[in-house]
Amino acid sequence: MTRLVRAELLKLRTTRTTAGIFALTVATTALIMTAVMLIAGRPGQPAIESGILPDLVAVAKGPLVIFALILGVLGMSGEFRFGTATPTFLVTPNRGRVVAAKLVANALAGAALAAASAAVALGIGLPWLLVKGVDITIVDAEVASRLLGLVATSALHAVLGVGLAALVRNQVVAIAAGLLWMRVEGLIPDALQRPGLGRWLPEGAASALTDSGAVTLPMWAGGLLFAAYGLALALIGTRLVVRRDLT
Amino acid sequence: MSAINVHRLSKRFGDVLAVDDLGFEVEEGTVVGFLGPNGAGKTTTLRMLLGLVAPTAGTATFGGRAYRELPAPTRVVGAVLEASGFHPGRTARNHLRVLATAAGLADGLVDEVLGQVGLADAAGRRVGGFSLGMRQRLGLAAALLGDPEVLLLDEPANGLDPEGIHWLRGLVRRQADEGRTVLVSSHLLAEVAQTVDQVVIIARGRLVAQSTLADLTAGAAAAVRVRTPQAEALRDRLAAGGAAVRLDGPEGLVVTGATTEQVGRAAAAAGIVLHEMRFERSNLEEVFLELTNHGGDRS
Numbered sequence: 212m213t214r215l216v217r218a219e220l221l222k223l224r225t226t227r228t229t230a231g232i233f234a235l236t237v238a239t240t241a242l243i244m245t246a247v248m249l250i251a252g253r254p255g256q257p258a259i260e261s262g263i264l265p266d267l268v269a270v271a272k273g274p275l276v277i278f279a280l281i282l283g284v285l286g287m288s289g290e291f292r293f294g295t296a297t298p299t300f301l302v303t304p305n306r307g308r309v310v311a312a313k314l315v316a317n318a319l320a321g322a323a324l325a326a327a328s329a330a331v332a333l334g335i336g337l338p339w340l341l342v343k344g345v346d347i348t349i350v351d352a353e354v355a356s357r358l359l360g361l362v363a364t365s366a367l368h369a370v371l372g373v374g375l376a377a378l379v380r381n382q383v384v385a386i387a388a389g390l391l392w393m394r395v396e397g398l399i400p401d402a403l404q405r406p407g408l409g410r411w412l413p414e415g416a417a418s419a420l421t422d423s424g425a426v427t428l429p430m431w432a433g434g435l436l437f438a439a440y441g442l443a444l445a446l447i448g449t450r451l452v453v454r455r456d457l458t
Numbered sequence: 459m460s461a462i463n464v465h466r467l468s469k470r471f472g473d474v475l476a477v478d479d480l481g482f483e484v485e486e487g488t489v490v491g492f493l494g495p496n497g498a499g500k501t502t503t504l505r506m507l508l509g510l511v512a513p514t515a516g517t518a519t520f521g522g523r524a525y526r527e528l529p530a531p532t533r534v535v536g537a538v539l540e541a542s543g544f545h546p547g548r549t550a551r552n553h554l555r556v557l558a559t560a561a562g563l564a565d566g567l568v569d570e571v572l573g574q575v576g577l578a579d580a581a582g583r584r585v586g587g588f589s590l591g592m593r594q595r596l597g598l599a600a601a602l603l604g605d606p607e608v609l610l611l612d613e614p615a616n617g618l619d620p621e622g623i624h625w626l627r628g629l630v631r632r633q634a635d636e637g638r639t640v641l642v643s644s645h646l647l648a649e650v651a652q653t654v655d656q657v658v659i660i661a662r663g664r665l666v667a668q669s670t671l672a673d674l675t676a677g678a679a680a681a682v683r684v685r686t687p688q689a690e691a692l693r694d695r696l697a698a699g700g701a702a703v704r705l706d707g708p709e710g711l712v713v714t715g716a717t718t719e720q721v722g723r724a725a726a727a728a729g730i731v732l733h734e735m736r737f738e739r740s741n742l743e744e745v746f747l748e749l750t751n752h753g754g755d756r757s
Contacts, residue, residue, distance in 0.1 A: 218560035225552035226545055294543040297510060298600055301537055302560045304509045304526040457510040458471075458502070 215308060219286070219316030228285055229320065236278050236324050240271040240331040248339055259340070261347045265357040267336040269421050271328045272361060276368040276417070279321040280389045283372020286317045288382040296457055310449045313373050314442070321369030325362040356430075360420035363434050367417065370441035377448025413440040460521075461486040461608050461639035462507065467516035468663075469502050476502045478663035479516070484641055484656075486607075489634045491654035492643040495750050499663040500643040501539070504612050508537055520608060532561040536601030537610040543597070546586030550577055550596050553585060557600055571599040576625070590617025598629070609633055611642040615649050627653050647746040661750040674745055682721050684711040685734035692721075692730050699724060709733070 223229045247270060252259045257266060287310070290296040303309050333349075340347050372389065379385040393414055400409040409415040410428050419433020427433055462484035469477040477499040484490045494500050505511040507518040509525040520528065520535055528534050544553055554568040572581050575595040580588070585596065594617050601609060611630070615623050630640055630653050644650045647657070657674060659667040667674065686692055689711050693703045701716035713721055718737050725732050 214562050215560055218556050221552070221556050221559055222545075222548075225549070225556065226547045228547065289545065293545045294540075295545055297539055297543045298557055299560070300510060301508060302532055302557050304528075304531060456505075456512060458505065 212308065212312065215303060215312035216315045216319075219312045220319065223286065223316060223320050226289075228289075229282065232278050232282050232285075233324060233327055236271070236275060236328050237331050239274045239278075240328045241335060243271045243274075244332055244335040248335075259343050259345060261340075261345055263345075264336070264340070264347055264349075264351065265353045267332050268329050268354055268357045269361045270332045270336075272364070272421055275325060275328050275361070275365055277390065277393070279324055279365040279368035280372040280375075280393075281386055282320055282324065283317045283369035283374075284376040284382065284385045284389065285372075286313055286320075286369075287373045287376035288380060288385055291380045292382055300457060306453050307449050310373070310377055310445055310453060314370050314445055317369040317373050318366040321366040322362045324369075325365035328365075329358055329361055357421065360430060364417050364420040364437070367420075367434065367437050367441055370438065371413070371444065374441045374444030374446075374448060377445050377453050378451070379448075380452060411436070413437055416440070460484055461488075462641060463517075463519050463522070464503065464507070465517045465519075467503065467506060467518055468514045469499075469506060469511065470514045476663055477506070477513075480660065480663065480665055481516075482658045482665055482668050484639055484658075486639055487634070487637050488655045489630060489640040489642065489653055491647070491650035491657040492641050492660075493647055493650070493657055493746065493750075494643075494645065494660040496645050498645075498660050498750070500645075500660065501612055502663075503660070504537070504539070504610055504641075504643065507610065508535070508539075530561070530604070532557075532563070532604030532606065534604075534606055535608045535610060536604060536606035537612075538594070538597040538601045538614050539612050540616075544585040544588075544593060547584055549582050549584055550588070550599075551581040553596065554600060554603060558603055561604060563603055567603055567605075571602045574602060575599045575629075591619060591622050594618055594622075598626075606638070608639045609641070611640065613643055613645070615644065615646075623649070659746065659749050666749045681738040682713040682716060682718050683734075683736050683738055684713060684721060684725075684732060685709050686711065686725070686730055686732050688730045691728060692725055695724050695728050695730070696721065 247267070250256045251263070257263050290299055299309055300306055337347065337349070375389050376382070376385045379388060396412050396414045397409070399412060400406050410419065410426055410433070416428060416433045416436040419427040419430050420437070428436065460483040464480055464482050467477055467480045468475065480499070480503060492500055502511060506513045507525060517524070525531055525535060550572065551568055554571065555565060558565060558568055569578070569581065572578050575598050577592065577595050577599060580592060585593065588596065594614060598614065614626055618626060630642060634640055642650055642654065651671060654671065656668065656670050658665065684692065687709055689705060689709050693705060693711055696703045696713055696716060699716070699720070702714045704712050706712045718735055721735060722732070
């Protein structure tokens, strides 16, 4: 299994797609940080004080999880789009093992994507706060917890992307479905008049990782539930789609 | 034990029966041409052998084991399928490194096989810029990575220029000389006639012939064309020996059922002068057409 994960990581490293997504994440994070620095301290905006630091770590969470999802989708659906599924499955005829290796490799890539985003956010935010004369402690439970949550949600969004693409072979359809769901999910509890339902849905569960609030599950439970959604999609996709004839 | 065994294999795609109760064996160490017109079911059969397509019925095995059950498939079977299967943005070397890593093979083998297929200079280039011929070579390099005992080549000459085809023949021959088993598909008999020991011919998903090339030619009543001023004398002499002979113009003879050696000996024994003698190869192609046009009929 280790060598399959290594092969999947090598696949990620040897195309420009992955580098492109990392570049996009870094650029987006830098842009959002710039905006935050411009408006912070104004009425109705976060105050420039040490309590802002955890929020800065996860400042680009919104676009980050979208990029992680796309990363996962491309990693899986690319095999079918470019026909590399044939050599891949010739080397590893057990297709379930290939999907499993992709889940692990893309989770690692998703985690690295979050780490890159957090590094850029802090790389810009810390000097800014220092210049503003804010007294900051980087070793802080709140900061660490937010960082952990960011890494986990990004990794698991990549897992969700792999799962989605295992079920829907078509790249564009898989990405569109993922993004559409992210927009629509929040409307479902209201539409059903079940406000408590939100935390059990995928994005609601994922939000427990980064947003602590009364409506979310505990962090660990939300993370596990969100992971289960991704793994379930991957499992169903492997059974129904990935095992189909490769003509 | 035969290297490849296809037994009562069938595949149905919706209403189309692509492979229909097909059976043949390939002996270890032989080079076998897998022939049939386009759409005869060659690719589907190869993909079933490789576990990429699930048979509707029957089995396809290597030394008695299905591809999916082989513990290290790349070391047993190397396959070249159609010339896609490459990420256009990945370099040739990285494409092979990915496969070598997944198969647990040494990275050093990558440059070795790239050299073997003549792609050493293009190793660092992205596959998106490769010609069809270069992609075929890269596909071959991938197949050779695990130093397999069996090679399955699906239309490997597609996209190769004449020099490339010549090179491919040499490569297949070398693989065979080293004791490997090769099954090479083609829709052109002439393309593989120089390379193969045997042929398996299919049409409309069914087996129409499995034989050596020699038998196939003999079965086709291959002709020897002779030009001689003593045409009638030679005709009588050959006919007495059992060959079928007909006059073709005042000085021409068409002999079937005899080799050029036999015709030459008969002429020498009777002191007959020959101006020209040639073996007609086109008949092989005719046999192929004949077999594939009618052999698969289900009437």
